[in-house]
Amino acid sequence: MANPIDFYFDFSSPYGYFASAKIDDLAAKYVRGVNWHPILLGAVFKMNGQQPLPGIPLKGSYAKHDMMRSARWFGLPFKIPTRFPIGAIAPCRAFYWVRDKDAALARKLAGALYHAYFVEDRDISNPEVTLNVAAKQGVDREALAQGLNDVALKERVKNEVDAAIERGVFGSPYIVVDGEPFWGSDRFDQLEKWLSTGNW
Amino acid sequence: MANPIDFYFDFSSPYGYFASAKIDDLAAKYVRGVNWHPILLGAVFKMNGQQPLPGIPLKGSYAKHDMMRSARWFGLPFKIPTRFPIGAIAPCRAFYWVRDKDAALARKLAGALYHAYFVEDRDISNPEVTLNVAAKQGVDREALAQGLNDVALKERVKNEVDAAIERGVFGSPYIVVDGEPFWGSDRFDQLEKWLSTGNW
Numbered sequence: 001m002a003n004p005i006d007f008y009f010d011f012s013s014p015y016g017y018f019a020s021a022k023i024d025d026l027a028a029k030y031v032r033g034v035n036w037h038p039i040l041l042g043a044v045f046k047m048n049g050q051q052p053l054p055g056i057p058l059k060g061s062y063a064k065h066d067m068m069r070s071a072r073w074f075g076l077p078f079k080i081p082t083r084f085p086i087g088a089i090a091p092c093r094a095f096y097w098v099r100d101k102d103a104a105l106a107r108k109l110a111g112a113l114y115h116a117y118f119v120e121d122r123d124i125s126n127p128e129v130t131l132n133v134a135a136k137q138g139v140d141r142e143a144l145a146q147g148l149n150d151v152a153l154k155e156r157v158k159n160e161v162d163a164a165i166e167r168g169v170f171g172s173p174y175i176v177v178d179g180e181p182f183w184g185s186d187r188f189d190q191l192e193k194w195l196s197t198g199n200w
Numbered sequence: 201m202a203n204p205i206d207f208y209f210d211f212s213s214p215y216g217y218f219a220s221a222k223i224d225d226l227a228a229k230y231v232r233g234v235n236w237h238p239i240l241l242g243a244v245f246k247m248n249g250q251q252p253l254p255g256i257p258l259k260g261s262y263a264k265h266d267m268m269r270s271a272r273w274f275g276l277p278f279k280i281p282t283r284f285p286i287g288a289i290a291p292c293r294a295f296y297w298v299r300d301k302d303a304a305l306a307r308k309l310a311g312a313l314y315h316a317y318f319v320e321d322r323d324i325s326n327p328e329v330t331l332n333v334a335a336k337q338g339v340d341r342e343a344l345a346q347g348l349n350d351v352a353l354k355e356r357v358k359n360e361v362d363a364a365i366e367r368g369v370f371g372s373p374y375i376v377v378d379g380e381p382f383w384g385s386d387r388f389d390q391l392e393k394w395l396s397t398g399n400w
Contacts, residue, residue: 048256049249056248058370062383072400073390170258183262186386190273200272 003178004033008164010041010172011088011124012052014067017114018074018185019173024107026188030195032177036099036110038092039164040157041172048170052085070185077119086117086125090148093157094130097147098139109137203378204233208364210241210372211288211324212252214267217314218274218385219373224307226388230395232377236299236310238292239364240357241372248370252285270385277319286317286325290348293357294330297347298339309337 005027009016027034045052053063064080071078091113099106116122116133124130127148135141147153164174168181175182175191182191193200205227209216227234245252253263264280271278291313299306316322316333324330327348335341347353364374368381375382375391382391393400 044258048259049251050256051249056250058244058365058368059248062368062370062381065381066383066387069390073393165258168258168262170262181262181265183266184386186384187266189389190269193273 002030002032004035006035006037006176008037008039008169008172008174008176010039011091011110011113011117012085013041013172014078014080014118015070015185016172017078017118018070018076019175019188020110020114021074021076022185022188023173023175026192026195032195036095036107037160037164038088038095038110039161039169039172040087040089040092041170042087043161044165044170047165054085074185079118079121081117081121081123083123083125086123088125089157090127090130091124091133093148093153094134094139094144096157096160097144097150097153098134105137105139109134109139112137202230202232204235206235206237206376208237208239208369208372208374208376210239211291211310211313211317212285213241213372214278214280214318215270215385216372217278217318218270218276219375219388220310220314221274221276222385222388223373223375226392226395232395236295236307237360237364238288238295238310239361239369239372240287240289240292241370242287243361244365244370247365254284274385279318279321281317281321281323283323283325286323288325289357290327290330291317291324291333293348293353294334294339294344296356296360297344297350297353298334305337305339309334309339312337 005023007019007023009020023034054060067080068078095106095110098109112133113124113130116129117124122129122133124133131141131145134144167176171183173185177191177194180194205223207219207223209220223234254260267280268278295306295310298309312333313324313330316329317324322329322333324333331341331345334344367376371383373385377391377394380394
């Protein structure tokens with residue numbers, strides 16, 4: 001079987017959400033697996049002197065318009081959350097805590113967290129909300145609540161983010177297939193051509 | 201006939217070049233004209249605290265890779281110019297000087313300037329190069345050389361850029377159809393859906 005696709009995303013990123021709804025089906029079509037890597041873009045943005053899109057003059061108001069139109073384009077339910085963007089530390093930690101025990105459950109949890117944030121307008125940066133979402137997916141709420149404060153888990157997430165930056169990841173979604181990088185949910189056409197031809 | 205499409209671009213922008221090769225055919229398919237508006241993004245970038253793509257860590261090296269891959273995707277000849285990016289003041293002024301006399305010739309000149317910069321690697325920010333390109337298209341070289349230094353033309357270009365910013369333009373290409381904005385050569389699929397359905 002061919003190498004799995006590396007899928008990097010931030011839980012605060014609408015375009016990451018759009019990609020998350022499409023990536024598994026696209027990969028399956030070309031007999032590939034997907035490794036899901038939630039990351040925290042705050043560190044990258046600081047390094048690059050970038051601001052989150054919504055705060056930039058002109059670009060910010062266009063971005064909100066583009067997010068809503070792109071959701072319709074992809075046929076996905078979406079609303080811009082009341083609190084947006086967020087630092088998605090709790091959901092990111094929860095994902096890796098679960099993944100170390102059950103990768104399939106972590107994948108389900110990622111989908112549920114994105115749905116909670118971008119469809120139900122629940123503030124998943126609040127650890128209580130993340131815990132509620134996880135519990136609904138069958139995760140042990142008490143054990144996860146303890147785990148979220150574990151120093152080793154914090155270190156683990158920091159290492160995941162550092163490894164992503166080391167690899168060149170600077171946005172969400174950021175997808176790597178056999179070393180070839182694709183940034184943005186608007187590169188799915190080029191990504192699919194790559195998957196279908198091996199190179200071009 | 202329906203309203204023409206407004207097409208904003210910077211002569212220093214690879215994605216503007218890609219869009220410039222596609223926009224007239226797309227518009228014609230939906231019985232629309234195109235108003236070409238070269239602009240200078242330097243003023244917008246300064247206002248937004250943005251840097252040109254190539255200078256941004258991580259993003260810059262990805263951007264160069266993406267430009268080359270996107271050129272192949274669109275089936276266009278392309279190389280990253282030796283001097284890149286540039287302040288495209290001379291080509292921008294030359295365009296408006298010609299357009300006031302002959303809109304069709306200005307359209308041809310825009311294509312020739314993009315070709316000189318992104319295919320032939322000629323530095324069109326040098327007024328002599330812009331004059332040579334224009335002369336090849338049948339523009340009166342001496343008259344244009346005088347015109348480029350005309351205070352009224354400088355003011356005219358400044359007003360065009362200000363009007364674009366006023367309208368919300370912050371990148372290249374930036375396309376407006378019946379009030380609906382589309383930023384990027386990667387929004388042509390959404391743009392075409394808009395043109396074909398009127399709204400969605």
